[in-house]
Structures are given as C-alpha cells and as structure tokens.
Amino acid sequence: MAAGATPSPRHGAFHSLRVSAVERxxxxxxxxxxDVPAELREDYRFTPGQxxxxxxxxxxxxxxxxxxxxxxxAPRAGAGPERLTVGVRLVEGGEFSTYAHKEIAAGDVLDVMVPAGRFTLEPAGSAGHYAAIVGGSGITPVLSIASSLLAERPDARFCLVRSDRTAASTMFLEEVADxxxxxxxxxxxxxxxxxxxxDAGLDSGRLDQERLAGLLPALLPxxxxxxxxxxxxFGLVQGAEQALRGLDVDRSRIHEEIFHVDEAPRAAVRADAPSDSRVTARLDGRAGTWPVQDGETLLDTVLRNRGDAPYACKGGVCGTCRAFLVRGEVRMDRNFALEEEETEAGFVLACQSHPLTDEVELDFDR
Structure with missing residues (x-):
C-alpha cells in the first residue's frame, strides 16, 4: 500500500452509528x-445500490x-457520507423490521456493517440510457442509483417502472416525484x-412477463x-428478466437484486459428497483451516472459528458472504445473489455452500 493510502474497511466490520431521524x-x-462520524466516513463510502x-x-x-x-x-467527488438513509418495510413476524417500526427512535445507536453489495452502477462512467423495474421496497437501492446518476451525469437518462399494491403503500413517493x-x-x-x-396511466394489475414484454418497447428503445x-x-424480478431476454437484451446488461424469496427448491445432495472435509478460508489477510462438521455450510464452519466472517441473511439473497473458490468443489443450496458472470468466475455464497471435495479453499478478500 502506498504511503498515506487509506486501508480498505474490514469485511463484516460493524460500527455503532447514531440514528438521527426516523421518518414514517x-x-x-x-x-x-x-449519522456517520468523520472518522468513519471513509469506511462507509458506498456505491449507489449497495x-x-x-x-x-x-x-x-x-x-x-x-x-x-x-x-x-452518493456524495459528490467521492467524499464519505455524513449521513446514510435506509428504508425498512415491516415484514410479518420479522424480528428486526418489527423492532425498527416499534422501538427505534432518534438518538438510538445501532450496530451497522460497512456497505456491501454488487447491485451497483458507477455514476462517473455511466453516460447513456438506463432503466429499472422495481416492486415494493425494491425502489430503495434504485432511488440511490437514479438520483446519483442523474446528478453526476447530465448526459444520462433513467426510466423507472415501479409496481406497488396501492398508492398508500408506495415508499419514497415524494422523493421519486422530486x-x-x-x-x-x-x-x-x-x-x-x-x-x-x-385516475390516469396504466391499468392496475401485476407486472408479469407477458405484460412487460408488451409494455417496455412502447416506453423506450x-x-x-x-x-x-x-x-x-422474486416473481417480479424473474418475470422481468424473462421479458427482457425475450426482447433480446443481453444478460450482461441485466442486474438483479431479490428482496424476498419464498421457500424454493434446493440443490440435491450428492451421494458422493465426502463425509469429512476441511475448509481453508482467507479473511482480511489471515487464513485458517478447519474441519467441516456434518451438514453445516462453509460459512458456519468459518464462523465457529472466525466470528468476524461476513454474512447477513444466510438465505442466499444478500450476497454479503460472497467468496472466491480457490480450490475444491462445492454445492450451493440456492443462489439469488450472484450473477452468472460471478459464478462462472469462481465466486460462491459461503452461506449456501457445502463441500464436495476433501479440501476446499475460500478467499473472502477477492
């Protein structure tokens, strides 16, 4: 690292941040x-969509x-943020969302991990036409992407197609209107x-594959x-992807983030999977090797020995536990976070991965 350079934030690092406002x-x-204190702003620098x-x-x-x-x-000129805002929708039976809605108040302090995620757009190099299809709380990262892009690039355009149940349930209505x-x-x-x-606009109903296939060409090139x-x-994202592929949109131009997945089929357990395996994991420059207990995921193995391993949902949706498979072979139960280019390049979700070889090596630092 060059003299005076700022080190990258550690994977999975949490800091205490004070809540400055709760807006219904x-x-x-x-x-x-x-609020992000001055000494942590570099750690919380983010790319729109994270x-x-x-x-x-x-x-x-x-x-x-x-x-x-x-x-x-995103702040202009690459500065670290003074404040960060997230949207939280109440989920029936959701422990954290219920806590956020009923208990969190201005002045409270929350444990918050440094920004992560690859559902992103780099505004500095993003002239051209962009579009988003979102449902419900899916507006949240796209609001950051669209507002950052339009402010940063006067030659960029953005089309937002959003689906909500009712007008009263629509998040960030004023911000989008602005x-x-x-x-x-x-x-x-x-x-x-x-x-x-x-009163005006499109008829009510779901935005499914068939409807989007007819709607999108009428809206934009x-x-x-x-x-x-x-x-x-999941259903909306899957339908939108299928509609775009049917319109000959190249997969490399489609970026996806799933906010909710009902229980989905998992990959079949292979009969030739080893009964005892070892995983070597590199995280923040340090590596260790540990035995994998029967039935546990590679993330669980690492967490038993490295409590700072990065994860959030453990459901194959958020991608926080993404790691590069250096050697060995794994089976992922399911994957709703990594795009095809990432899996082809050798990345896996540690929370969904089980060893298929005696030795497996993961690198969380890639």
Missing part, C-alpha cells in the same frame, strides 16, 4: 437516517442480522398499482438501454 413513509415502512447489514443482540444473547439498501444519493420535477427531460416514471385503479436494474420480490 407508509403504514408499514419507515426510513432510518444514520446495502447495510444491521445487527441486534437479543435478550438471550443471540443476534439478528438484516440487510437494508441505502436510498441516499426526481421527476428536477429532471423532467431525463427521468421517466411509470407507475403500476396491482390492487388499486389509477429497449436495445439502447445500457443497463437494466431489476429489484423486488
């Missing part, structure tokens, strides 16, 4: 704004982690309500869009 967006959604993992220690001594996307625009007011010639907004008729950002429930 809808009956079931709030925005939490966090998320934060938050941690709560339970009364029994366990912990609950959840990830929430940053909706704030984008339309500030960039009337460069920001295009299309809203679809699935359970409520609108599909083949000229440099990047598509799909975010929200």
């Amino acid at each position: 967006l809808t009956d079931d959604a709030v925005a939490l704004t966090l 998320h934060l993992a938050m941690r709560r220690i339970t009364a029994e001594g366990g912990e609950v982690r959840r990830t929430y996307s940053i909706c704030s625009p 984008l339309k007011d500030r960039y009337p010639d460069r920001f295009q907004l299309v809203t679809v309500l699935s359970r409520e008729e609108q 599909v083949d000229e869009v440099a990047g598509w950002f799909l975010c929200g429930p």
Whole structure:
C-alpha cells in the first residue's frame, strides 16, 4: 500500500452509528437516517445500490442480522457520507423490521456493517440510457442509483417502472416525484398499482412477463438501454428478466437484486459428497483451516472459528458472504445473489455452500 493510502474497511466490520431521524413513509415502512462520524466516513463510502447489514443482540444473547439498501444519493467527488438513509418495510413476524417500526427512535445507536453489495452502477462512467423495474421496497437501492446518476451525469437518462399494491403503500413517493420535477427531460416514471385503479396511466394489475414484454418497447428503445436494474420480490424480478431476454437484451446488461424469496427448491445432495472435509478460508489477510462438521455450510464452519466472517441473511439473497473458490468443489443450496458472470468466475455464497471435495479453499478478500 502506498504511503498515506487509506486501508480498505474490514469485511463484516460493524460500527455503532447514531440514528438521527426516523421518518414514517407508509403504514408499514419507515426510513432510518444514520449519522456517520468523520472518522468513519471513509469506511462507509458506498456505491449507489449497495446495502447495510444491521445487527441486534437479543435478550438471550443471540443476534439478528438484516440487510437494508441505502436510498441516499452518493456524495459528490467521492467524499464519505455524513449521513446514510435506509428504508425498512415491516415484514410479518420479522424480528428486526418489527423492532425498527416499534422501538427505534432518534438518538438510538445501532450496530451497522460497512456497505456491501454488487447491485451497483458507477455514476462517473455511466453516460447513456438506463432503466429499472422495481416492486415494493425494491425502489430503495434504485432511488440511490437514479438520483446519483442523474446528478453526476447530465448526459444520462433513467426510466423507472415501479409496481406497488396501492398508492398508500408506495415508499419514497415524494422523493421519486422530486426526481421527476428536477429532471423532467431525463427521468421517466411509470407507475403500476396491482390492487388499486389509477385516475390516469396504466391499468392496475401485476407486472408479469407477458405484460412487460408488451409494455417496455412502447416506453423506450429497449436495445439502447445500457443497463437494466431489476429489484423486488422474486416473481417480479424473474418475470422481468424473462421479458427482457425475450426482447433480446443481453444478460450482461441485466442486474438483479431479490428482496424476498419464498421457500424454493434446493440443490440435491450428492451421494458422493465426502463425509469429512476441511475448509481453508482467507479473511482480511489471515487464513485458517478447519474441519467441516456434518451438514453445516462453509460459512458456519468459518464462523465457529472466525466470528468476524461476513454474512447477513444466510438465505442466499444478500450476497454479503460472497467468496472466491480457490480450490475444491462445492454445492450451493440456492443462489439469488450472484450473477452468472460471478459464478462462472469462481465466486460462491459461503452461506449456501457445502463441500464436495476433501479440501476446499475460500478467499473472502477477492
């Protein structure tokens, strides 16, 4: 590292951040704004589209982690953020979202991991036409992407197609309207309500593959869009991807982030999987080797020996536990976080990976 260079934040590092504001967006959604002290702003520098993992220690001594996307625009000129805002939608039975809605107040201090995630767009090099298809709270990272891009690049355009149940359940309604007011010639907004008729605009109903396949070419020149950002429930994202592929959009131009997945089929257990394996893991420049206990994931093995291993959802959705497979072979139960290019390059989700060889080596630092 060159003299005077700033070291990268450690993987999975948590810091205590104070809540400066709690804003109610809808009956079931709030925005939490966090103050970032000067000495931590470099650690919390983020790329639009990234998320934060938050941690709560339970009364029994366990912990609950959840990830929430940053909706704030990135500071100009690459500065570290003074504040970060995330949107939290209440999930039925959700431990952290219930806590956020009923207990968190301005002045509270939360444990917050440094930003992570690859559902991103680099505004500095992003001239051209971009588009997003989002559902519900999927607007959160796209709000950061669109606002950052339009502010940074006067030659960029952005089309947002959003689906919500009703107008009253729509998160960040005013913030999106403000984008339309500030960039009337460069920001295009299309809203679809699935359970409520609108006075103007599109008919109500779900945005499924068939509907999107007919709608998108009527809205914008599909083949000229440099990047598509799909975010929200699994069904909407899957349908949007299939519609785009049917319109001959190259997979490299499609970026996805799943916010909710119902229980999905998992990969079949192979009969030839070894009964005893060892995993070597490199994390923040230090490596160790440990035996994998029967049935546990590689992340669980690493966590038994390195409590600072990065993770959040443990469901194959957020991608926080992404690691490079240096050697060996693994089976992933499911993957809703890594794109094809990443898996082809050798990356895996440690929280979903089980060894298929006697020796497996992971590198979390890649």
